[in-house]
Amino acid sequence: MYEKEITYYNDAAHSEVVGTGHIYCNGRGTLEGTSSPYYTEEILNVCCYDPYGCVPC
Numbered sequence: 001m002y003e004k005e006i007t008y009y010n011d012a013a014h015s016e017v018v019g020t021g022h023i024y025c026n027g028r029g030t031l032e033g034t035s036s037p038y039y040t041e042e043i044l045n046v047c048c049y050d051p052y053g054c055v056p057c
Contacts, residue, residue, distance in 0.1 A: 001025065001046075001047040001054055002023075002043045002044070002045065002046060002047060003022075003023065003024055003025050003043070003044045003045040003046075003047060003056055004022070004023045004041050004042065004043055004044060005020070005021070005022055005041070005042045005044055006020065006021040006022070006023065006039050006040070006041050006042075007019075007020055007039060007040050007042075008020065008021065008033065008034065008035050008036045008038065008039045009036060009038040009039065009040075010036065010038070011038055012038055014038065014040070017033075018033050018034050018036055019031060019032060019033025019034045019035055019036070020032050020033060021035065025045065025047035025048075025053075025054040025055050025056050026053050026054055026055075027053075027054065045057065
């Protein structure tokens with residue numbers, strides 16, 4: 001599992017950013033703008049299991 005930053009675009013050519021998202025190690029996420037089927041992901045952290053859930057390693 002990874003902590004990720006996701007950038008959503010309006011088309012396959014990535015002409016315009018329409019939203020951004022963040023997925024945290026605990027499985028929760030945020031979204032600003034809108035999602036779309038056209039996106040890129042950047043891995044920010046590798047997540048490790050811990051007694052209280054998943055956390056960044």
